Amino acid sequence: LQTLTLFAMAGELHSYSEVCEALSTLEVALGFLAMTGGEPHMQLSCYLAEVLQMGNQMAQHILKALSMCCLKHCVALWQLLTSLKSESMLRLKRDPFLDVSEKYKQALGEDEHRLLTGFFSKSSADTFMLEMHEFLVLVLNKPNAPETYRPDWLKDTLVSYMERKDMDIPPDVEELFPEEICLSHYVEAWKFIVIFKQERTQ
Numbered sequence: 001l002q003t004l005t006l007f008a009m010a011g012e013l014h015s016y017s018e019v020c021e022a023l024s025t026l027e028v029a030l031g032f033l034a035m036t037g038g039e040p041h042m043q044l045s046c047y048l049a050e051v052l053q054m055g056n057q058m059a060q061h062i063l064k065a066l067s068m069c070c071l072k073h074c075v076a077l078w079q080l081l082t083s084l085k086s087e088s089m090l091r092l093k094r095d096p097f098l099d100v101s102e103k104y105k106q107a108l109g110e111d112e113h114r115l116l117t118g119f120f121s122k123s124s125a126d127t128f129m130l131e132m133h134e135f136l137v138l139v140l141n142k143p144n145a146p147e148t149y150r151p152d153w154l155k156d157t158l159v160s161y162m163e164r165k166d167m168d169i170p171p172d173v174e175e176l177f178p179e180e181i182c183l184s185h186y187v188e189a190w191k192f193i194v195i196f197k198q199e200r201t202q
Helices: 003-012 016-036 042-050 060-066 073-090 110-121 126-140 155-163 171-176 184-202
Strands: none
Touching: 003 060, 003 184, 016 042, 016 060, 016 073, 016 110, 042 060, 042 073, 060 126, 073 155, 073 184, 110 171, 110 184, 126 184, 155 184
């Protein structure tokens, strides 16, 4: 899914409740697609309205936002919407990561702030941010995560996670992402980057 499409879509969803509605609708669609499959190039909004007969149950602007994507984009869209939901919760002063072990919530020091600011000033790394969030919600929030993922290497752990999904690792992540940022800083690093990016776009 193109980054521009992602941003256009994010721009259509203005509030936490709209993001949640779009996400829950998408999760219904994903549930059906997992059981019955679907034509990859079909517009998601057509699938929702014609196949699942959900058109009348949805706000029209949310249907319009979802019309930017085809069924083959559903997983990438899920990744985006879950991240937007967490970002919205941060703005509302709510904790999106209650289930994540405290071992991954260590505070960042000034050095880590400087390193992350330097990295994200030089690179866009939007894909990396989405992968970072997905790893957080799908892997690190499991109770036994600390037994599998020691709180040391953030970059190596995330790069190998992306490689297992056959993804291309952005060269700037390989070369420039600071080794000093540990997995123990994961939650605070993600929050810091979100706030940093929001301030840059204002």
